Amino acid sequence: MRLLQAEALKVRTAPRTLLGLVLALMALDVLGSGSTASGGGPDFVPNADEIVTFDVLTVATTGVIFALILGILIVTWEYRHGTITQTFLATPQRERVMAAKYAVSFGTGAILTALSVVVVLVTALFWISPVLHRDQWELIGRLVVASALWGILGAGLGALIQSQVGAIIAAFVWFLVVEPLIGVRFEHFADYLPGAVIDRLTGHEVSAEHTQEATQYSFGLWTAGLLAAVYALGAAVLGAASAAWRDIS
Amino acid sequence: MIEVERLTKRYGKTVAVDDLTFRVESGRITGFLGPNGAGKTTTLKAVLALIRPTSGETKVLGRHYRDLDDPVRKVGAVLETSRYHPGRSGRNHLRVVAAQAGIARQRVEEVLELVALKDAARRRVGGYSLGMRQRLGLATALLGDPEVLILDEPANGLDPAGIRWLRDLLRQLAARGHTILISSHVLAEVEQIVDEVVIIHRGRFVTQSSTAALAAQVSAGVRVRSPEAERLRAALAAEGMTVAALDDGVLGVSEGTAERVGELAAANGIVLHELTPQKATLEEAFLELTGGETTT
Numbered sequence: 001m002r003l004l005q006a007e008a009l010k011v012r013t014a015p016r017t018l019l020g021l022v023l024a025l026m027a028l029d030v031l032g033s034g035s036t037a038s039g040g041g042p043d044f045v046p047n048a049d050e051i052v053t054f055d056v057l058t059v060a061t062t063g064v065i066f067a068l069i070l071g072i073l074i075v076t077w078e079y080r081h082g083t084i085t086q087t088f089l090a091t092p093q094r095e096r097v098m099a100a101k102y103a104v105s106f107g108t109g110a111i112l113t114a115l116s117v118v119v120v121l122v123t124a125l126f127w128i129s130p131v132l133h134r135d136q137w138e139l140i141g142r143l144v145v146a147s148a149l150w151g152i153l154g155a156g157l158g159a160l161i162q163s164q165v166g167a168i169i170a171a172f173v174w175f176l177v178v179e180p181l182i183g184v185r186f187e188h189f190a191d192y193l194p195g196a197v198i199d200r201l202t203g204h205e206v207s208a209e210h211t212q213e214a215t216q217y218s219f220g221l222w223t224a225g226l227l228a229a230v231y232a233l234g235a236a237v238l239g240a241a242s243a244a245w246r247d248i249s
Numbered sequence: 250m251i252e253v254e255r256l257t258k259r260y261g262k263t264v265a266v267d268d269l270t271f272r273v274e275s276g277r278i279t280g281f282l283g284p285n286g287a288g289k290t291t292t293l294k295a296v297l298a299l300i301r302p303t304s305g306e307t308k309v310l311g312r313h314y315r316d317l318d319d320p321v322r323k324v325g326a327v328l329e330t331s332r333y334h335p336g337r338s339g340r341n342h343l344r345v346v347a348a349q350a351g352i353a354r355q356r357v358e359e360v361l362e363l364v365a366l367k368d369a370a371r372r373r374v375g376g377y378s379l380g381m382r383q384r385l386g387l388a389t390a391l392l393g394d395p396e397v398l399i400l401d402e403p404a405n406g407l408d409p410a411g412i413r414w415l416r417d418l419l420r421q422l423a424a425r426g427h428t429i430l431i432s433s434h435v436l437a438e439v440e441q442i443v444d445e446v447v448i449i450h451r452g453r454f455v456t457q458s459s460t461a462a463l464a465a466q467v468s469a470g471v472r473v474r475s476p477e478a479e480r481l482r483a484a485l486a487a488e489g490m491t492v493a494a495l496d497d498g499v500l501g502v503s504e505g506t507a508e509r510v511g512e513l514a515a516a517n518g519i520v521l522h523e524l525t526p527q528k529a530t531l532e533e534a535f536l537e538l539t540g541g542e543t544t545t
Contacts, residue, residue, distance in 0.1 A: 247300035
């Protein structure tokens, strides 16, 4: 409990980093949500309001990326600024420290995306219905769960790589370069990779009546959630083992 | 008490610490000396479980650091590499450590007072001077009022007034029974603070003794003044002593004792105006024991 308090306090008392991250996320949310306004207008199709609401919520998936980055930061800023020495002096059982960091990354990930959802919905209130139906609430739930899990994935990756810039670049290279390349060569297998899994978990299947772009997925939402959890926990275990084993230089 | 038992740490082919054994007794201030690269910081990090020894073991208060319950309340450490999040205030840095160790917030204010950082406590650490960072490091180490203090180069960055403040603080702590291990290359400083020294060189143990015994181990020769300096010089040289003319009528005699110089002067009927055994400073002793390598 002490460790959790200390880790949460670390996040709260690094205001510039956190503030910068939250402001950047909100700016992207407002811009992204604003861009869905063109979904209305004279050619508005029946039920389009519902589709636009889904589109608005999709903008909030940016929160998942920010949750990943914040997870990376929660671990790597300790290595970057050398405070990891004091942290491990106060709690030499490093795996306990990492567990607390994962828990805080889980929480901050969920909060970031919850915030993101609020911002995109409030921004879009002028052109969407303020009443959400069940599927939309479910999508919000999936977004929050995905963010929380990707917070852990980020923290695990941070512990594994330790370099702040290195971990962020590694994450982006993986999701933007490596996964798409694997997808070109092994299409079916690529569906099970982390980026595709999180896309599945945060995507929405709007019925074909509403749009022609309904995506065909290889597996269901529960499987996607389970796979995302496996990836997050895998990164967490590897990260904790790395943090526990390596010398503090 | 701190025990280092046959500690070896290798980084690839480089041996940072080589089969090092020593013991620091409770309630004393021990200086941990060695030239740069001697392995001091590596040793301290091994004691604090920050690095994994290649072989051997270290203990603090009879246990491995990792097995200590509530280490912040048992051992306080300031490492050369102690660093801070620049965006966090001094007070918040201490609050984080206090939260982690379950220490009341009131204690944060006490240690800020103790290290004279109260006025700067709300400022971001990024704007602190090196001296202020050292004070914050000491405040962190003292947060749990620990029995053992391990300080790596704590005088670095302190101005003369700060060094004096540090010396007084460490003396107060030692008087209250704290065990203090302090590594430093500011040998003159250590000499005034410590009860004993452990000297290492190239990762190996050189010696451990009280400062007085260490200085006595190293002969610094005899200073002798005579109106017949030239005759005296010839007489001493004839006995195989190395004699250097230091000043008008003053000779510096190495490899000789005051007793022997006096006897020779008397035997030759030479008048002496001064005969002073020279005490080696800790610095000289240190340089002699480590083969004359400088420590900075």
